[in-house]
Amino acid sequence: MSHPIPLHSTATRRRFMAGAAVVVGALVLSACAAAADSTGGGPGGKISIMANSGEILPEQIEAFTKETGIEVTFSEFDQTKLNAMIAAGKAPDIIRGSGAAETPYLGTRGLALPLDDYIADSDVIDEDDLNVLGDVWKWDGATQGEGPRYGLMKDYSQDTTIWYNKKAFEAAGLEVPSDDTPLTYDEILELGRKLTIPGGDGTVTQYGTWTQLPGIEILSSMVATADGQIFADDLRSVDFTSPEALKALQWYVDAGQARIGYSLVDVNPDGWDGPPFASEKIAMTQNGYWFSGIVGGSETAPEWGRLAPAPVLGSTRFSPTTGATGHYISAFSKNPDAAWAFLEYYTAGQPGIDRAKAGWGLPALNSLREYLPQELEYQKLALATQEKEEAYAGVLQFSPFVQTSAANAVIQEIVPKAINGDITVREAAEEITERTNELIDQGIELTEG
Amino acid sequence: MALSPATSGLTSTDGASRATPRRSVRxxxxxxxxxxxxxxxxxxxxILLTAFPLIYAFGVSLTNWDGISPRFRFLGLENYTAVFSSPETWSSLGRTFLLAGIVVPVTIVGGLLLAIALNQKVRFRTGFRLLVYLPAIIPPVAATLAWKILFDRDNGGFxxxxxxxxxxxxxxxxxxxxxxxxxxLLLWGIGAGVLINLAALQDVPIELREAARLDGANSFGVFWHVTLPAISPVLLFQVITTTIAVLQTFIPVLLLSPATAASSVTAVPEENQVFMISVYAxxxxxQRYGYASAMLWIFFALILLLTFVFFKFSGRVVFYAVDPSAQEGRR
Incomplete structure (x- = not known):
């Protein structure tokens, strides 16, 4: 039997391989060209945005393009994809980020464009009108909150405040938290025990406290209320073995062992506190003012959902933002003017006003506060509590040499061992310290060479 | 076999005779x-989706790159020695092989027994086959999320x-x-193997089984000496593909855990931190791209080795209707 197609013609195979190489090359080149095109163009040309589609809406993009003639390519935020794009020097023009957690990292690595000149020249954004908590987007190479501004927050909250279910407190015969005097974390543990309602058959009908997924942002703010700090002054190391940090870790371990809230060993099926709080499955949740959007989205929660001040581990009141989520312009942007035009529109234009009206956080511009929702009782009470809380606002310091997500990965790997009783809290603290410092050392080497 | 002038080395100066081989080659x-x-x-x-990423990952594995920095340092094989000397590597590998050690045999043996049962002439046979196969066609993400809800402590069905x-x-x-x-959860998809086994069972020549019966073999004897050898290549295929799939288990583990983002993958309960979870973390x-790439390359080599071992030692227990070596010799 002979082969209908000869497989042994070397000349043909060679030609084919050469052709295949040309095709591969063409594909690679066209991919590069496509990527370059997405960020290229002159003023009024094109920009690309990588963000959350629930935060930058298609109709907002459409209105911007109609008004300015600038075309926008939108892609959903994906950290992995973003890292690959940055590594290839083809980052989107506008990128979503957390001002509190990412600014030192972005600034030190030269990934974000300073916006100060743009703000100085802007007709719609005034430096004095920017809320002071947005200063977490500033970084001078040593201190967060100082120096050039690398991004604009879309809105903010002081994220360690507490939302509680007034009805659950009353049903348990407990006094509801004050709107200006903070609870201590010890008191929260005690309240959590009293508010937890066992189902009697091994289930839990209502948890007392929130989902306890410890992260370096919350741990740092807890420690700050006890006059301690996790990061060293030069931000080149962490120490979780200080008495204050040990106390904060102990709180998470105690709460996890007491099973008075979802934890890393008692899994929240929803993954976060919104649904269980709205369905009265948990009585307290640690979230900022923005959570009023969740409360407002529930049929019953506006009647019983109330905001209380950020709790304290020691005696110092400190109520930071751990997010200040917003957007920055990539340092590699080929059309930064057009990108700034979008940020201006998004912050001070109709999208900024619409966000303020919705109550999903406090606006980046103080002048937009007048739009915050004030029709319902819970909205008025929440804003009143929030305004008192602002006296205790502050900026947490994060290291430029490690992403907070990496530090949190270490914490969330080790804390469950302590909750399960496999290691002591001190052993957990030592391991977290050692592992996080290894990551910081790696970051120092890659940043400073 | 006739040789063409081009391959036989024959040459000719005659123009007319040169035209024929040219047309032939063209x-x-x-x-x-x-x-x-x-x-x-x-x-x-x-080339684009396998060879290039493999080579690229190997290059990355020789560095301390974090996936984002413009700077990195060449480490040589340092990441590989670090992977081998890490207790985490061995514990996650141990968990992964324990998982495979349980899931693969149960999937193969269970799939075969179910196929034998479903090959009997019973009422509603098609309905039973459908019921067994149905879980295998549900997307893993949907199946895992359904299980997470069913196994929830407070509100779950179980x-x-x-x-x-x-x-x-x-x-x-x-x-x-x-x-x-x-x-x-992994055993829930046993239906796919059942379907393959069922097809293999129906392909066993009936005359072989009848011959065995004539020789005095009872039902078990027919199964052991005729059916099992006849379907052994299909079983080997399942052993290899199931082993590779279980060793690479990732999505079900992630979705069963409290992890809600890439960075919280470390929140996967320790006993479920299989090798691919460690790599992803x-x-x-x-963000240790170099180290993770070294882990992947080691795992890739391990799976290749395992596949080779399966093939190498399957010769005595796997029987082919047509001897592949004889076929090879004939060519």
Whole structure:
């Protein structure tokens, strides 16, 4: 039997391989060209945005393009994809980020464009009108909150405040938290025990406290209320073995062992506190003012959902933002003017006003506060509590040499061992310290060479 | 076999005689075009999506790159020695092989027994086959999320069932039990193997079984000496593909855990931290791209070795209707 197609013609195979190489090359080149095109163009040309589609809406993009003639390519935020794009020097023009957690990292690595000149020249954004908590987007190479501004927050909250279910407190015969005097974390543990309602058959009908997924942002703010700090002054190391940090870790371990809230060993099926709080499955949740959007989205929660001040581990009141989520312009942007035009529109234009009206956080511009929702009782009470809380606002310091997500990965790997009783809290603290410092050392080497 | 002038080395100065072989070569080239047209998507795909990433990952594995920095340092094989000397590597490998050690045999043996049962002439046979196969066609993400809801301690269906008998609720998704939930979830897709086995069983020549019966073999003897050898290549295929699939288990583990983002992949309960979870954590939680790439390359080599071992030692227990070596010799 002979082969209908000869497989042994070397000349043909060679030609084919050469052709295949040309095709591969063409594909690679066209991919590069496509990527370059997405960020290229002159003023009024094109920009690309990588963000959350629930935060930058298609109709907002459409209105911007109609008004300015600038075309926008939108892609959903994906950290992995973003890292690959940055590594290839083809980052989107506008990128979503957390001002509190990412600014030192972005600034030190030269990934974000300073916006100060743009703000100085802007007709719609005034430096004095920017809320002071947005200063977490500033970084001078040593201190967060100082120096050039690398991004604009879309809105903010002081994220360690507490939302509680007034009805659950009353049903348990407990006094509801004050709107200006903070609870201590010890008191929260005690309240959590009293508010937890066992189902009697091994289930839990209502948890007392929130989902306890410890992260370096919350741990740092807890420690700050006890006059301690996790990061060293030069931000080149962490120490979780200080008495204050040990106390904060102990709180998470105690709460996890007491099973008075979802934890890393008692899994929240929803993954976060919104649904269980709205369905009265948990009585307290640690979230900022923005959570009023969740409360407002529930049929019953506006009647019983109330905001209380950020709790304290020691005696110092400190109520930071751990997010200040917003957007920055990539340092590699080929059309930064057009990108700034979008940020201006998004912050001070109709999208900024619409966000303020919705109550999903406090606006980046103080002048937009007048739009915050004030029709319902819970909205008025929440804003009143929030305004008192602002006296205790502050900026947490994060290291430029490690992403907070990496530090949190270490914490969330080790804390469950302590909750399960496999290691002591001190052993957990030592391991977290050692592992996080290894990551910081790696970051120092890659940043400073 | 006739040699063409081009291959036989014969040459001619006559113009007319030169024209014939030229047409022949050109003709063969045109004839071969469909072959290359058909394989080119796979060839290009393999180059772009397999060979290039493999080589790229190997390059990254020799550095301390974090996936984002413009700077990195060449480390040589340092990442490889670090992977081998890390206790985490061995513990995650141990968990992974324990998982495979349980899931693969149960899948193969269970799939075969179910196929034998479903090959009997019973009423509603088609319905039973459909029921067994149905879970295999449900997307893994949907299946895992459904299981997460079913195994929820407070509101899950399994605990509701236990409560009917006065049994207290069980923390299915917590440390100590969640590994077995994962095992059960992976076994849930046993139907795919059943279908393959069923097809293999129906392909066993009936005359062989009848001959064995005439020789006095009972039902078990027929199964052991005729059916099993006849379907052994199919079983070997399943052993290899199931082993590779279980060793690479990732999505079900992640979805059963409290992890809600790439960085919280480390929140996967320790007993479920299989090798691919460790790799993912090193890449996307700790941003140790070099180290994670070294882990992947080691795992890739391990799976290749395992596949080779399966093939090497299957000769005595796997029987082919047509001897592949004889076929090879004939060519």
């Amino acid at each position: 003709g063969r080239r045109w004839k071969s075009l469909p072959f290359y047209a058909f394989i080119s998507p796979w060839l290009i795909g393999t 605990n509701a069932f236990l409560r009917l008998f006065g049994i207290p609720a069980v923390d299915w998704l917590s440390q100590g039990i969640v590994f077995w939930v994962l095992v059960a 090193q890449y996307f939680a700790y």
